[in-house]
Amino acid sequence: MSNCCAHELPAAPTRAYRRVLVAALWINFVMFMVEVVAGWFAESAALQADALDFLGDAGSYAVSLLVLERSLRARSLVALAKGVTMGLFGVVVLVRALVHALWGSVPQPETMGVVAVVALIANLAVARMLYRYRDGDSNMRSVWLCSRNDALANLAVLLAASGVFALGSGWPDLLVALVIAGLALSGAAQVVSHALRETRRPGCRARS
Template identity: 55%
Template sequence: MVRMTMACNCSPVQQKTLSPKFKKALWIALIINLAMFLIEVFGGMYANSSALWADALDFAGDSMNYAISLAVIGMSLYWRATVALLKGWTMLLFGIFVLVKAGYAYSQGIVPEAITMGTIGVAALVANVVVALILYAFREGDSNMQSVWLCSRNDAIGNIAVIFAAFGVFGTGSMYPDLIVALIMAGLGISSGYTVITNASAERRQSKLLNSCEKA
């Protein structure tokens, strides 16, 4: 019994996710991301840009993440961490997919249209900066909240990279700036996914420990 008491040095887990402000922030983020997904899908098709397509897929993934986060608000730490774990794997796999997409674009050798890239990149940057500012206050929450913040941060960084890529394509007439941005976004997805997976796994273990403490 003494051993159980020592193992169960349990402290309450903050339920910041229950905040109505967080729920409102998620709804705003979801609407913005869905809109930008549609814009970048058609813009990427028009401009033949791997970076815009990668960013469009990222917007789609983020929309799914925000929708899932809304669905698990109010659930236990274990289920929030489980959803965050799935989102972490989604982010990581997305990064791998972008690597494959960049390789395919390289094999095709099509130079993207720079003006469209830059215009949509600026619009996407404004949208993601707004989302990132809205979600900034929740960056220190549980793994589910952290994954939401990382998504918005990665998007803003990716959009800045897309704008620089557009300038690079315009100035050089080469597809390489576009491919470099796709690789940067892939790296962000893989590293952020790993972070979320690690933290979510730890929270799942903590939740199981808390449950064992309660039963004891």
């Protein structure tokens, strides 16, 4: 009997893709460190949310490296776990935005803007490296969606910095934190749906 996993879905490339994942992991970890410090000093919910996103992505790339040469079913199960994690991240960001809405102060737009530009450059570089792998299995797609969502989030943080500067209010910052949460929840739904479809294929269930 033919194996549907082997013939209907591409296997993850190893050597070139591994190099890309290693580079993406380090870029995301460094940017997490930068944004978590900047977000604390700037008192920005949007930067703090983006910092958590960078940390989550670094973990995602690390896990992807561990299962890169495993079966499609193993990669699909990992993608499913990452999708659930992305959803939890969205919930955490929503809660943090609520806390800032109740007790937060007006963030520093200059710091937000500078850090958001640096983060955008970093995420565009990662997205460009991963673009060719966006149509692979659910694990590869989850990695691509992370990088795409990050670039969109950085653009949103830039808009928030402009809004805070123009209005002298923290509401643009909070609204962008909510947008980042929405991106995480949307990406989580796509990844979980894709992973579940893969794990339900008869050939995939036969392999582990």
